[in-house]
Amino acid sequence: MSLSGKKIAFLVADEGVEQIELTDPWQAVQKEGGRPVLVVGSDSPTVQGFNHLDKADTFDADLSVDRAGVEDYDGLVLPGGVANPDALRTNPQAVTFVKAFLDAGKPVAAICHAPWTLIEADAVRGRTLTSWPSLRTDLGNAGAQWVDQEVVVDTKGPGPLITSRRPDDLPAFSKALAEAF
Structure with missing residues (x-):
């Protein structure tokens, strides 16, 4: 598989992101020849990484979502x-x-608590996803079928939706997103 010539957006909030859930998929995209781009939800020039609750590295944003x-x-x-x-x-x-992204049929990959944003975008109804276990009820209430699997690739919508549960699942998540992209 090769992502040569592909640009992949990584959308994060400047308030903070779980660092390993940003850096591992980022490195997987780079390893396959893709170009990751850090898009931040505000005009902040940097994003704070976290290792759970502890501050980690900061990352320079490439551009704001607007x-x-x-x-x-x-x-x-x-x-x-x-x-x-x-x-x-x-x-x-x-x-x-x-x-x-979903309306355009482009692949979207979300890990851990990230499906909260998919719920808000009304993008989970009728789809099968996984997430951090505490989102199970939220996803069900939004019309998704939640499963406890390391990675799920749902192709029922206009574009593939790749979801994963936690940092321990990152190797499978990164592989699945690289294949889908």
């Missing part, structure tokens, strides 16, 4: 942690950005 066009990307990755998707789901521009 300047990003879905047509410029081949896929979207939504890293998790609690703060990142919680902030993104309350950001109308971020929610519109996510929904536009």
Whole structure:
């Protein structure tokens, strides 16, 4: 598989992102020859990484979501942690950005708590997903079927939806998103 020539957006909130859920998929995209682009939900020039609740590295944002066009990307990755998707789901521009990827039939990959943003984008109804276990009820209430699997690739919608539960699942998640992209 090769992602040569493909641009993949990574949408994060400047409030913080689970670092490993950003860096592992990022490195997988780079390893396959793709170009990851860090899109932030605000005008902040940097994003704070976290190792659970502890501050980790900061990352330079490439552009804000209000300047990003879905047509410029081949896929979207939504890293998790609690703060990142919680902030993104309350950001109308971020929610519109996510929904536009799915409406365009482009693949979207979400790990851990990131399906919260998919719920807000009304993108889970009738689809099978996995997530951090505490989102099971939220996903069910939004019309999704939740399963406890390391990675799920749902192709029932206009574009593939790749979901995963937690950092331990990152090897399978990164492989599945690279294949889908």
